[in-house]
Amino acid sequence: MVLPPQTSTPYLLTTLPAKAPLQDAMVGLKLNQLRTPALIIDRSRFAENCAKMHDKAKAFGSSFRAHVKSHKTMEGTRLQLVSSSGKSSTTIVSTMQELWQLLPLFEEGIATDVLYALPLPLTLLSDLSSFQDRITPFGGQLLIMIDHPDQVKGLEEFEKVAALDPSYESKFKCFVKVNQGGNRAGIIPSDEVLPALISTILASPVLKLFGFYCHAGNAYASTCCEDAHSYLETEVECADGAGRMATSLLAELSPSLQSKYKDTRWVLSVGSTPTAHSAGTEEDGKRAELSGDLELHAGNYPLLDLQQLSTGLATLPSVGCSVISTVISSYDLRSEKMCDAGCIAMSKDVGPEKGLGRVLNLDETTTGWRLGRVSQEHGLLVKNDKEGEAKALEIGQKIRIVPQHACITLAAYPFYYIVDSSEEDADTVVDVWVPWKGW
Ligand SMILES: Cc1ncc(COP(=O)(O)O)c(C=O)c1O
Structure with missing residues (x-):
């Protein structure tokens, strides 16, 4: 057996964004103030x-x-x-x-x-x-x-x-x-x-x-x-x-x-x-x-997502992550809207539930829309199949998208906004977590 050369990457030297300045800038912001797409963890x-x-x-x-x-x-x-x-x-x-x-x-x-x-x-x-x-x-x-x-x-x-x-x-x-x-x-x-x-x-x-x-x-x-x-x-x-x-x-x-x-x-x-x-x-x-x-x-299990909801073993109120996105255009002839979350922000993972993400209002109530297709940096929102379920979505409106597969979605983000639904101000950023990138 010939052993391959051993790697010697200086793992600990990988530059990660520093947490403190991010916290200074982000803690206290409301969800509807965030630059989108934004990854939220509860x-x-x-x-x-x-x-x-x-x-x-x-x-x-x-x-x-x-x-x-x-x-x-x-x-x-x-x-x-x-x-x-x-x-x-x-x-x-x-x-x-x-x-x-x-x-x-x-x-x-x-x-x-x-x-x-x-x-x-x-x-x-x-x-x-x-x-x-x-x-x-x-x-x-x-x-x-x-x-x-x-x-x-x-x-x-x-x-x-x-x-x-x-x-x-x-x-x-x-x-x-x-x-x-x-x-x-x-x-x-x-x-x-x-x-x-x-x-x-x-x-x-x-x-x-x-x-x-x-x-x-x-x-x-x-x-x-x-x-x-x-x-x-x-x-x-x-x-x-x-x-x-x-x-x-x-x-x-x-x-x-x-x-x-x-x-x-x-x-x-x-x-x-x-x-x-x-x-x-x-x-x-x-x-x-x-x-x-x-x-x-x-x-x-700490995050959960649409794939886990489809197993019937998790419920929406226990899903710990979502992406905040903004509606940026509207194509009324074909009843579609565009948002600023594409496949980099969401991943292309699918699951038993149709689409690449379930679209909710910021307060987690249903909109009747789903993320239907994605390009690199934008996504197309389509109405759910149930007639009359889709509510109006306005250009500029912030929406919350539950991803199909949290692990892959999170991988795109340089930092996560942390909120805490057990606190009174459940839509306020209370911390920022910086994930470890690279291999
Ligand atoms: C080897 C191994 N163990 C454990 C896990 C965790 O599985 P899950 O994310 O379904 O809890 C994974 C996930 O891909 C895995 O590859």
């Missing part, structure tokens, strides 16, 4: 959604691991980890930028463990290794995701020199990604690569098996709790099956390798926002003994 809804997820995990009888990629902010991560219902300290990232930005939370002891959730890119070994070294003094653990034997070979190659040192202890722990049917990533349970990979990991001096990870991205197709729960059960079944496989493979290995895993229980990590929302049913409480400890994970 802090109290975000916090409530985080508390509800901690409750879900408790009802599911599991720990909780929060993905930070949907908002990519320090403020949002803190709310995910410490809510009015509980605390968790385990996190997930999808970029190196997110990983490095979590460092202060390890220094503070708020985060104890983080999963870099892409299947291990061999270009990042040096960066991942330095991150582990930075969090070790605080008792922090970096987890990596493995779904191919070459990733283990690459890591062994990278750690070769280290492993010759008799005092060497493997610094990497890993989840094995199990494909539960969504075909996003991972190995399907019946693939003969799975037992071979588990055995390779168990025998490897540079890696320790931590558990099995399933992510039901396909559960976004759910239309009710029962649907989503059946995806969740498949996740549990697949992670548990792989855990059983690992336990029996371990029993065939040498006593010294077995001793490396003495007192270890696999972590069986399952979830996506729809399946996590469906967790905690009576059936969950009656589950037979599993091969490891359950962990629930999710990322989109």
Whole structure:
């Protein structure tokens, strides 16, 4: 195996807009005063959604691991980890930028463990290794995701020199990604690569098996709790099956390798926002003994969006983000209006609900319009199909658009305006969050 050259991007040097001058300029503004398009997060809804997820995990009888990629902010991560219902300290990232930005939370002891959730890119070994070294003094653990034997070979190659040192202890722990049917990533349970990979990991001096990870991205197709729960059960079944496989493979290995895993229980990590929302049913409480400890994970849940509303497991008053846009033109012959939110401001993601966004008034009442088509920097508003539902929209009017997929919509914005609907002045900016950009 020839290892690719290692990256050495100075992640912490990436320039982000400074928060303080933005706060000085923006806090106190009313929603209808904002330059549009503007991304709004409702802090109290975000916090409530985080508390509800901690409750879900408790009802599911599991720990909780929060993905930070949907908002990519320090403020949002803190709310995910410490809510009015509980605390968790385990996190997930999808970029190196997110990983490095979590460092202060390890220094503070708020985060104890983080999963870099892409299947291990061999270009990042040096960066991942330095991150582990930075969090070790605080008792922090970096987890990596493995779904191919070459990733283990690459890591062994990278750690070769280290492993010759008799005092060497493997610094990497890993989840094995199990494909539960969504075909996003991972190995399907019946693939003969799975037992071979588990055995390779168990025998490897540079890696320790931590558990099995399933992510039901396909559960976004759910239309009710029962649907989503059946995806969740498949996740549990697949992670548990792989855990059983690992336990029996371990029993065939040498006593010294077995001793490396003495007192270890696999972590069986399952979830996506729809399946996590469906967790905690009576059936969950009656589950037979599993091969490891359950962990629930999710990322989109503090924000929510039209895709989540379409699952029937979230309601409009709990959606924590929206885009404020301005009506800028009108085409009366074809009954369309133009607004200043195009595909950069909204994304081109679609969902079961028609259109690229649901158009509301600033006070969240319905307008009877949707975002029907988008160009780069402008969008066309079309009337909903229900006859007579559409209210008049005037040029210059500010509208609120609920995005189809919050995670992709947020990615376009250099900062988010924060409001708080639990406060009297729910349409006043109370803070500004600056997300981590780049990879
Ligand atoms: C590996 C992984 N884990 C967890 C999540 C979080 O899923 P969701 O945003 O549906 O909660 C994602 C989302 O894309 C993911 O890719």
